[in-house]
Amino acid sequence: MEEPLLGRDRQQPELEFPDCPGCQIWRLREKGSPPPLKQLVSLGFVVLCNALPISVLYPFLYFMVRDFHVAKTESDIGFYAGWIGSSFMAGRFFTAVFWGYLADRIGRRPVMVLGIVSVLVFNTLFGVSTSFTMALVTRFCLGSFNGMLGPVKAYASEICSDEHQALGVSVVGTTWGLGLIVGPALGGFLSQPAVKYPNVFHHGSLFARFPYLLQALVVSAIALLGLCMCFTLPETLHKHPKRNISAAEDKQPARKQSILKNWPxxxxxxxxxxxxxxxxxxxEIFSLWAVSPRLQGGLSFTSSDVGEVLAISGESLCFAMLVFQLTIFPAVANMLGPIFMTRISAILAIPILCIYPLMSKLENVWLWVVLLTASVLKFVLTTATMTGSFLLINNSVTQEQRGAANGLSLSVVSLFKALGPAGGGSVFAWAQKRQHAAFLPGEKQVCKFVRRA
Known part of the structure; x- marks a missing residue:
């Protein structure tokens, strides 16, 4: 457990080239060197730019699909919302391997830059969508051209020495989790501004015509700042002159194992x-469940209510989690190991999720206390589990394969994430129609069972 899955990076090139960016970073990774905090801050902002457009749409997706008038009944909205939510991951599934391969060939930073540019273009187009088809296509294109998460995870391990690797990966996990909290909060507060803030955004204005444009412009502004910070990051990929390749290969270890045969x-x-x-x-289901009527087992929340829940739970935890990840977490990860940490987080999530169907019976203060507590705990467990997974993947391959490995894992995980919203939304819509069924029941039957127990 104390040893990494591969034994760390032992492929340090014996021939160092002064002009090679990878060699320059390698010399800074010597044991006892301080953590690269400046680069980690910039990298964290790049991760935030990737996470925001993924999660920003969930609080208003229910109302967006309703405005498209494609659902025949209100209970069918979750079905169409699931397809829009899945389109991003479907696009990333087809292209993530290519972006990982490209990151191993031209460098990590160029792929990050292209990913942020895709956010600027396609996320803005999504904000002006006027039909279900346009929303579906723009989200698919956003996922197809946004392949920077794999190179980012590889980069986090490559700029840190062995003793700070857990810190680097934890920064990625923390800012990723923060983006999944801040994104829905922005979407909840900034969608439909002409309805929520009529004194500021008047009827007939641009934001009244495109009620979901404001959130897209804010995310794009953050992405523009992230693009500027991305250019300050040094490249970590080794780039040696071709004339020296034969000499370097003589001193390289044996041929690398294929990642498809790498069991760890x-x-x-x-x-x-x-x-x-x-x-x-x-x-996806949390937002759909919260805004659905109480007669169907939901909480009858507005998109602002959902944004408020996510904002309060995120803000109350954001600072504490950031301090924990930068100070305590690296020591805990090194002591317990990522495998044990991931197991514990997954087990603890089960009882927390089981209490959500019962919340529709709560009112006022008790509802908010229980809901916020469950949301905070879920966020903590998600951050710990994701960070542990990043460590396990990065430590199982060499640097020469890290971009491709992270690209492959990102491609496969994108397929799962594409199935998640579509499958979750479909099951949610089906469950709402089966409030009294014995199999896959809705909230009424679950509460009846709990009362009998």
Whole structure:
């Protein structure tokens, strides 16, 4: 447990080239060197730019689909919302391997830059969608051109020395979790501004015509800042002159094992996929469940109410989690190991999720106390599990394979995340129609069973 799955990076090139960016970073990774805090801050902001457009749509997706008038009944809205939510991950599934391969060839930073540019373009187009088809296509294109998460995870391990690797990966996990909290909060507060803030956004204005444009512009503004910070990051990929390749190869170790035959990598990717399937389905269903009527087992929340829940739970935990991840977490991860940490987080999530159907019976203060407590605990467990998964994947391959490995894991996990919203939304819509059924029942039958017990 104390040793990494591969034995750390032992492929340090014996021939160092002064002009090689990878060699320059390698010399800074010597044991005892301080953590690269400046680069980690910039990298965390890049991760935030990736996470925000993924989760920003969930609080208003129910109302957006309703405005498209494609659902025949109100209970069918979850079905169409699930397809829009899945389209991003479907696009990333087809292209993530390519972006990971490209990151191993041209470098990590160029792929990050292209990913942020895709956010600027396609997320803005999604904000002006006027039909279900346009929303579906723009989200698919956003996922197809946004392949920076794999290179980001590889980059986090490559800029840190062995003793700070847990810190680097935890920064990625923390900012990713923060983006999944801040994104829905922005979507909840900034969608339909002409309805929520009529004194500021008047009827007939641009934001009244496109009620979901404001949130897209705010996310794009954050992405523009992230693009500027991305250019300050040094490249970590080794780039040696071609004339020296034969000499370097003579001193290289034996031929690398294929990642498709690397059992630690495959097992780590499986854990990552299963948890991501669960987490993305939870993110989608939570918002759909909260805004659905109480007669159908929901909470009758507005999109602002959902944004408020996510904002309060995120803000109350954001600072504490950031301090924990930067100080205590690396020591805990090194002591317990990522495998044990991931197991505990997954087990503790089960009883927390089981109490959600019962919340529709609560009112006023008690509802908010229980809901916020469950949301905070879920966020903590998600952050710990994702960070553990990142460590397991990065430690199971060499640097030369890290971009491709993270790209492959990202591609596979995108398929699971694509199935999550579509499957979760369909099951949610089906369950709402089966309030009194004995199999896969709705909230009424669940509460009846609990009272009998």
């Amino acid at each position: 990598f495959l097992a780590s990717t499986t854990v990552y996929c299963l948890w991501s399937l669960h987490d993305i389905a939870y993110t």
